[in-house]
Amino acid sequence: MIENQQKxxxxxxxxxSKDGVVRVRARKSLVAIGKPAVDPLxxxxxxxxxxxxxxxxxxxxxxxxPTATLALVRALEDEMFDVRWLAAEALITIGKxxxxxxxxxxxxxxxxxxxxxGAHHVFHDLSDRKSVGVLxxxxxxxxDSEPSVEVPPAANTALKVLxxx
Numbered sequence: 001m002i003e004n005q006q007k008x009x010x011x012x013x014x015x016x017s018k019d020g021v022v023r024v025r026a027r028k029s030l031v032a033i034g035k036p037a038v039d040p041l042x043x044x045x046x047x048x049x050x051x052x053x054x055x056x057x058x059x060x061x062x063x064x065x066p067t068a069t070l071a072l073v074r075a076l077e078d079e080m081f082d083v084r085w086l087a088a089e090a091l092i093t094i095g096k097x098x099x100x101x102x103x104x105x106x107x108x109x110x111x112x113x114x115x116x117x118g119a120h121h122v123f124h125d126l127s128d129r130k131s132v133g134v135l136x137x138x139x140x141x142x143x144d145s146e147p148s149v150e151v152p153p154a155a156n157t158a159l160k161v162l163x164x165x
Contacts, residue, residue, distance in 0.1 A: 008033060008040050015044060015055035027055050031062045038063060042071040045083075053083045061090030066097040073098075073105045076118030084114055088121040095126065100162055103138070103155045110151040116142055134161045 011033075014026035030037040037059070044056040057075055060068045068090070075087035091098040102119055109115050120142045127135040141147060141154035 004033070004036060008037050011037075012040050012044050012052075012056075015059075016047070016049045016052040023051065023055055027059045027062075030059045034063055035065055035067075038065045038068050042068050045071050045075050045087075050080050050083070053078060053080065054086065057083050057086035057090060061086055061093050064090070064093040066094050069094055069098050069101045073101050073115075076105075077109075077112055077114045084118050085121075088118045091118075091122045092125045098122065099126070099135070100159060103159045103162070106138070106155040107152045107159070110148045110155070116147055116151065134158045 008030065011026040011030050014022050015030075017023050017026070030041060041056045041060050041063075044052050045060070047053050047056070053075070057072070060072065072087045072090050072094075076084050076091075078084050078087065091102060102122060105115060106119055120139065123135045123139050123142070127133065127139060135158060138151065138154045138158050141150035144150040
């Protein structure tokens, strides 16, 4: 167990390498490890180093573990567009289990343009799937001329439906 933790720590460190081959190899190894690598990858999503955040978001998306959902929702507000995009893609991979945390974030932080953009991307892709038609009013609110005002009530309504259902 300790040996595996040390391996994961070394691989996480390699995510910041200037050598792209080293980064890709480390990411693929972390993805192969799977769930045991998720918590360290979630921590790495908060790194000051952009490459580490990017690789972490990519790896989490490839693993698709719902336990990373809250960290991915926070990553939708990353200063780096590519990290935000990969976080949204990871949330899409996670699917329905990502909806409640993302809707809750929208009710609290609808003033965040980056969060709204990421949520729109996620909801747009997930709204095509069965049983998530509840997202259409939220998408409409996100596309409204005043989304920071329109999104919270739409997100609250969707939350109520999802939590009851």
